[in-house]
Amino acid sequence: MQNQELRMTRQRRVILEEIRSFDGHPTADEVYEAVRKRLPRISMSTIYRDLETLCDHGRIQVLEVGCSKKHFDADTKDHYHARCIRCGRVTNLPVQPFSYLEQAFRDLCDYKVVGHRLELLGLCPACQKAEEEREAAEDITDAAK
Amino acid sequence: MQNQELRMTRQRRVILEEIRSFDGHPTADEVYEAVRKRLPRISMSTIYRDLETLCDHGRIQVLEVGCSKKHFDADTKDHYHARCIRCGRVTNLPVQPFSYLEQAFRDLCDYKVVGHRLELLGLCPACQKAEEEREAAEDITDAAK
DNA sequence: TTCAATAATAGGAATTATTCCCATTTCGTA
DNA sequence: TACGAAATGGGAATAATTCCTATTATTGAA
Numbered sequence: 001m002q003n004q005e006l007r008m009t010r011q012r013r014v015i016l017e018e019i020r021s022f023d024g025h026p027t028a029d030e031v032y033e034a035v036r037k038r039l040p041r042i043s044m045s046t047i048y049r050d051l052e053t054l055c056d057h058g059r060i061q062v063l064e065v066g067c068s069k070k071h072f073d074a075d076t077k078d079h080y081h082a083r084c085i086r087c088g089r090v091t092n093l094p095v096q097p098f099s100y101l102e103q104a105f106r107d108l109c110d111y112k113v114v115g116h117r118l119e120l121l122g123l124c125p126a127c128q129k130a131e132e133e134r135e136a137a138e139d140i141t142d143a144a145k
Numbered sequence: 146m147q148n149q150e151l152r153m154t155r156q157r158r159v160i161l162e163e164i165r166s167f168d169g170h171p172t173a174d175e176v177y178e179a180v181r182k183r184l185p186r187i188s189m190s191t192i193y194r195d196l197e198t199l200c201d202h203g204r205i206q207v208l209e210v211g212c213s214k215k216h217f218d219a220d221t222k223d224h225y226h227a228r229c230i231r232c233g234r235v236t237n238l239p240v241q242p243f244s245y246l247e248q249a250f251r252d253l254c255d256y257k258v259v260g261h262r263l264e265l266l267g268l269c270p271a272c273q274k275a276e277e278e279r280e281a282a283e284d285i286t287d288a289a290k
Numbered sequence: 291t292t293c294a295a296t297a298a299t300a301g302g303a304a305t306t307a308t309t310c311c312c313a314t315t316t317c318g319t320a
Numbered sequence: 321t322a323c324g325a326a327a328t329g330g331g332a333a334t335a336a337t338t339c340c341t342a343t344t345a346t347t348g349a350a
Contacts, residue, residue, distance in 0.1 A: 007297070007298075007346080007347095009298065009299085009345085009346090011298080012298095027336090028336080028337080029336085041299090041300075042299085042300080043299070043300040043301060043302090044300090044337090045299075045300065045301070045302085045338085045339085045340095046298080046299055046300070048336095048337065048338070049298080049338095050298090050299095052338095053298095064211030064212060065211060066209030066210060066211060066262055067209060068307085068308090068335080068336070069335095069337095070336085070337090082250075082254045082256045082258075085259065091254060091256070093250060093253050093254060094253055095250070095253060101263075102265070105227075105238060105240070105265050108239055108240060109227045109236060109238060109265065109267075110269075110270045111227045111229065111236070111267035111268060111269055111270070111273075112267045112268040112273050113227075113265055113266070113267040114230065114266055114267045114268070115265075115266040115267075116263065116264060116265050116266060117211055117262075117263070117264045118246075118261065118262070118263050118264075119261060119262045119264075120247070120250050120254065120256065120258055120260075120261050121258070121259055121260040121261060121262065122256035122257045122260075123256060123257040123259070124255075124256055125255045125256070128256075128257050152317075152318090152326070152327075154316085154317085154326095154327065154328085156327080156328075157327095172307090173307080174307085186329075187328085187329080188328070188329040188330060188331090189329090189330090190310085190311095190328075190329065190330075190331090191328055191329070193307095193309070194309090194327080194328085195327090195328095197309095198327095213306080213307070213336085214306095214307070215307085215308090
């Protein structure tokens, strides 16, 4: 892959723009919903096909985080992510990847190491807030008994 | 969850035994194939249901590695894994998880951190071997031209 | 330009992994 | 042994993704 010639069709341009302006890293259906507002006739096949094409041409990368959906990232440099265990939101971690880890782990297994992934798990700000409100509501209910 | 009373039915016992004796950490369908040799009438629903039940009771853990399938691990202590990018095989990494990472990353994002996952990516021994053989075969083909 | 070859798209069917539903079976205990 | 609760098997439903195909758009040669 990675041939020069990537036809920048309207669909591909909008997909790329929406991934770039997304707060966090969207899944395929989040890309679809965003793009659909601008190109109402776009189809899910085009979303998936173009996401793959954009990956092949190094314009985006696919994040395989520990959940069932793929996430897409317009920043193609290697970096770590935080993932919300409640809503699935995926956000960048501003740290340089620890390249020495791969060398250090090389002797711990018989794999031919080609990379690593590090993922922080937690509650995103929005879900923390929802959690707190839920707890507050429960306290009121408990107190009323 | 995590109630005392877990009925150790024949199905559950065999599922647990097969996960324990598996080389690496099997997916649900690998568990199914293994268990089926001993209990030919077992159904996929039972596999999934019992895997979940065993998780709920802390007898196994589910590994959410960066791929579409869940893997199951009879070792419920936190640990890191290596995953083969070719065949998907998941194997333990004999290292203590770096607990300090979570504290260190806490200030890098606005998430309420509850854990982290580290995954080494590479080629497992079997896939390395297959790769080498494929390359050797290609060399012969090239030379014959 | 105009036309043919090529590439991309929309829409829907197919596939994969997983979950859900329900009638039947099994188990623990009264 | 018999009853009620829990577990099972089998298949339908769901979710994410991939595949297929007829139609549409684009490119570049005449």
